[in-house]
């Protein structure tokens with residue numbers, strides 16, 4: 001797995017952000033000018049690499065500098081570690097802005113924590129240092145629990161960097177009419193809101209997210225997002241409790257939220273609460289794809305774009321495979337033994353690194 005956290009030595013008290021530069025390591029690529037947050041490679045020895053910048057020096061341990069050139073690090077000097085919050089060579093960069101959440105979803109991959117440290121200032125600096133044209137993911141926890149800071153962060157970064165795009169995961173519970181002005185002030189063509197809806201039935205959705213009334217509030221806020229012209233990617237994690245309801249959900253979407261950009265049906269990730277509840281939630285889509293197919297067919301017939309996220313390609317019937325892009329981020333993607341000689345591998349997103357080796361798909365590899 002690609003390491004997202006690396007060891008460092010830095011003489012500082014508070015967390016800070018730097019971008020690693022080793023200009024000589026990339027001949028032909030001229031820096032657009034050094035930023036005060038840049039630290040430049042000074043020397044490399046058997047024990048690590050020394051970088052120097054305006055704020056002092058930083059020692060990186062245990063990783064080849066050529067693998068991290070251009071990365072933006074959030075350095076925690078007290079812990080002696082740094083998070084690679086923007087990897088310059090990857091399209092998969094996400095800022096985890098909080099671990100707090102007001103929902104308790106049965107398949108949550110990142111169970112909420114009470115503790116919160118506000119790092120929006122550091123995230124803003126990091127975003128400004130991102131490679132040209134990058135899309136930055138924002139996730140949690142629930143980012144809109146800190147909505148004022150989030151909207152301010154977006155406005156500030158988007159003003160300064162007109163080339164950046166954002167994809168924000170939110171449970172959609174916290175928008176209000178009072179947010180209208182701030183939302184309208186954003187360049188909405190550069191922000192996609194990923195919002196989960198698990199069922200057309202309020203009781204099924206509320207049960208999944210562990211919050212009575214969540215379905216009703218969500219629909220009201222989807223209407224708000226429509227009124228302010230926001231781009232919405234509606235997300236439905238596939239689970240046994242909502243499997244048979246997918247065709248009904250497709251009809252519901254066509255009537256109630258036809259303005260969405262995409263309906264993403266997602267395979268479940270075996271981590272967090274999903275691992276604890278795996279046997280009652282996981283559905284082998286290779287053994288029965290029919291409810292998913294009916295949902296896709298109906299949504300497509302109403303002009304809704306449908307995508308299948310996190311589905312191993314051979315578990316999807318041939319006529320639907322073009323809906324299943326490779327979506328698992330590079331740092332957490334892996335393949336099974338059955339994948340070794342697969343001719344579909346270059347187009348297939350495979351599995352999450354933590355997916356059990358007893359993968360649960362009866363047809364894995366057969367149609368590949």
Ligand code: SF4
Nearest residue numbers: 312314339342348365
């Ligand atoms: S066998 Fe091929 S298509 Fe199936 S999961 Fe592995 S790489 Fe993907």
